[in-house]
Amino acid sequence: MTSERIEVRGLTKIYEGGDPHRPTLDRIDLDVPRGQFVSLIGPSGCGKSTLVRVVAGLEDYDEGAVTVFDATPRQMCAAKAVGFVPQTPALLPWLNVRRNVSLPARVNRRAGKGAEHPDELLRMVGLEDAARKYPHELSGGMCQRVAIARAFGTRPDLLLMDEPFSALDEFTREALQWHLLRLWERMSTTVLFVTHSVREAVTLSDRIVxxxxxxxxxxxxxxxxxxxxxxxEVTGPRGHALEDRVRASLLGAWESGAAPDDLIPQ
Amino acid sequence: MWLPTVVAVALVGAGWSWIAAEHPYVLPTLSEVGRTLVSDPVLFVENAWSTLQIALLGVAWGAGTAFVLALLMSEIPVLRRAIMPLAVVLNVTPVVALAPALVVAFGFGMTPKVIVTAIVTVFPVLINVTTGLRSVPGPALHVFRTLHASRLEVLLKLRLPSSLPYALAALRVVLPLSIVGAVVAEFVAAGSSSGLGTMIRNAAANAQLPHVYAAIACLATMGVLMLAFTALLERRLLFWHESQLTNPS
Incomplete structure (x- = not known):
C-alpha cells in the first residue's frame, strides 16, 4: 500500500560543532497528506529552514526517517518531483525569463518527466509580457514570480518554499500570496512553506506548524x-482569531525554548 | 569631460619636449619619434605583428591551460591541493630568469618566447577562473540539486556561466601582460631577428633612441587595442552582470 503523505519520524539533526544537547532538529514528527498546504513558523533558529532542506534532500540528518509519498527525498528529486523556491529568487541572470522558467525541463532529462509549457507558466503568474526580459530588468517581486513559475515547471508533487516572500514589501508580498494560491489550487501540489509572517501562514495554509x-x-x-x-474570510474575524491563536502559540514556543532576543512575533 | 585628459596630455608632452631639447640623450623629441615611425612603417608593423603573434599564442596556451586546470581543480579537490602550491611557486618565480634556460632548451625560434608568455599568463587566469567556478550562489545550486542535475549540467549551466565575469577580468589583466612576456622573451633570446623587443634591444645598443621610443609607442598601442577588445567582449557577454549595468558617469 502506498502512503499518500509526507512522513517525518523522530527526525534529529545536530549541526557539526553544534551543542549535542540542543539539536537543530529534535525528534520532529510531522505528517502532511498529499495536496495539503502546510506552513512552518517559529522563532529564528527553530530549524524550519533546515527541516525544509532535509525534506528537499539538500541536507543529511542524524536520526529518524523522512519519506515523501513512500520515496526518499533524493529519489523524489531524481524523479523531478520536487519544486524548490529559495529565499532569493536565484534566477540565472544570463538567461531571459522564459529560459529561466524552462530550466527544469532542460536539466535531468533522464527523469523523463514532462514539463509545463513555459509560456503557460508565465501566463499563470501574469508575466507573459516579460518572457524576453532578463532578471536585471525586473523588480524583486517579478523575479520571485519567475522563481515560482520555475518551481511549478515540472508539475512537482511537492513544492518546498523557504521564506520566498520575506525580502519583498508588504504590498507585493500580499499580491504574490494570491498568485501562489491560485497556482496551487490549479496544480494541487503538496506545499511546505517556511514563513516568518503569521498573516501569511493563515492566508495560505491548511495547517500551521x-x-x-x-x-x-x-x-x-x-x-x-x-x-x-x-x-x-482571511481578513475577517475568523482570520483574525486564527492569527491571534498562532501568535499566542508562538509566544508559548518562544518561552519554551532558549529563544534569541530577536524574536518579535508579527 | 575630455578637458582634464587633454590638459594632462599637453602637460606631459610639453615636459617631454623640454627634456628632449635640453638632454637629447635622455629622450628623443616627439617629432623624431614620429618621423621614425613614418619613415618605415612596414618595419614597425612587421615587428609588431611578430611580437603580437607571440603574445597571442602565449595567451592562448597559457590561458587555455589555466582554464582546463581550473575546471579539473574545481571538480577534483585532490587536484586543487596538488596543483595550487605549484601554481603559487610558479607565480612568484621571476619568469625572466627562466627565459635564457628556455632558449637553451628550445632554440631561438618562437617556442621559448611563447612558453615564457604562456607561463606569465597562467596564474591570473587559474586563480580567477577557480574563484569564479566556486562562486556559485547557494540558492541557485539548491535549485539545481533539487532537480537532480548531473555534475556536468551544474558545470555547464551554472558554474561556467557564473565564472565568466571572473574569466574576462583575468583576460583584462593577462592580455597586456602577454605583451610584457613577449617583449621580455625577445630581450633575452639573443640572436632573434624580429619583434619589437628585439628591435628595442638592438636600437638601444646603437643609441637610436627614436627607434626605441617608436617601438614602445607601438607596444602601447597594442596594449590599448587589447583593452578595447576585452571591454567589447565584456559588454557583449556580460550584459547581465552588475559590472555592466551601472552607467559610467
Whole structure:
C-alpha cells in the first residue's frame, strides 16, 4: 500500500560543532497528506529552514526517517518531483525569463518527466509580457514570480518554499500570496512553506506548524479551518482569531525554548 | 569631460619636449619619434605583428591551460591541493630568469618566447577562473540539486556561466601582460631577428633612441587595442552582470 503523505519520524539533526544537547532538529514528527498546504513558523533558529532542506534532500540528518509519498527525498528529486523556491529568487541572470522558467525541463532529462509549457507558466503568474526580459530588468517581486513559475515547471508533487516572500514589501508580498494560491489550487501540489509572517501562514495554509527553537521542536500544529478558495474570510474575524491563536502559540514556543532576543512575533 | 585628459596630455608632452631639447640623450623629441615611425612603417608593423603573434599564442596556451586546470581543480579537490602550491611557486618565480634556460632548451625560434608568455599568463587566469567556478550562489545550486542535475549540467549551466565575469577580468589583466612576456622573451633570446623587443634591444645598443621610443609607442598601442577588445567582449557577454549595468558617469 502506498502512503499518500509526507512522513517525518523522530527526525534529529545536530549541526557539526553544534551543542549535542540542543539539536537543530529534535525528534520532529510531522505528517502532511498529499495536496495539503502546510506552513512552518517559529522563532529564528527553530530549524524550519533546515527541516525544509532535509525534506528537499539538500541536507543529511542524524536520526529518524523522512519519506515523501513512500520515496526518499533524493529519489523524489531524481524523479523531478520536487519544486524548490529559495529565499532569493536565484534566477540565472544570463538567461531571459522564459529560459529561466524552462530550466527544469532542460536539466535531468533522464527523469523523463514532462514539463509545463513555459509560456503557460508565465501566463499563470501574469508575466507573459516579460518572457524576453532578463532578471536585471525586473523588480524583486517579478523575479520571485519567475522563481515560482520555475518551481511549478515540472508539475512537482511537492513544492518546498523557504521564506520566498520575506525580502519583498508588504504590498507585493500580499499580491504574490494570491498568485501562489491560485497556482496551487490549479496544480494541487503538496506545499511546505517556511514563513516568518503569521498573516501569511493563515492566508495560505491548511495547517500551521509552530516550532520552538534550541532545540528545534514541533510546538503545536494549528489547523486553519477557513474555506477554500481563500478570500475575504482571511481578513475577517475568523482570520483574525486564527492569527491571534498562532501568535499566542508562538509566544508559548518562544518561552519554551532558549529563544534569541530577536524574536518579535508579527 | 575630455578637458582634464587633454590638459594632462599637453602637460606631459610639453615636459617631454623640454627634456628632449635640453638632454637629447635622455629622450628623443616627439617629432623624431614620429618621423621614425613614418619613415618605415612596414618595419614597425612587421615587428609588431611578430611580437603580437607571440603574445597571442602565449595567451592562448597559457590561458587555455589555466582554464582546463581550473575546471579539473574545481571538480577534483585532490587536484586543487596538488596543483595550487605549484601554481603559487610558479607565480612568484621571476619568469625572466627562466627565459635564457628556455632558449637553451628550445632554440631561438618562437617556442621559448611563447612558453615564457604562456607561463606569465597562467596564474591570473587559474586563480580567477577557480574563484569564479566556486562562486556559485547557494540558492541557485539548491535549485539545481533539487532537480537532480548531473555534475556536468551544474558545470555547464551554472558554474561556467557564473565564472565568466571572473574569466574576462583575468583576460583584462593577462592580455597586456602577454605583451610584457613577449617583449621580455625577445630581450633575452639573443640572436632573434624580429619583434619589437628585439628591435628595442638592438636600437638601444646603437643609441637610436627614436627607434626605441617608436617601438614602445607601438607596444602601447597594442596594449590599448587589447583593452578595447576585452571591454567589447565584456559588454557583449556580460550584459547581465552588475559590472555592466551601472552607467559610467
Amino acid at each position: 509552530v516550532m520552538s527553537a534550541r532545540p528545534g521542536r514541533v510546538h503545536e500544529v494549528i489547523p486553519v479551518d477557513l474555506p477554500r478558495p481563500r478570500g475575504d
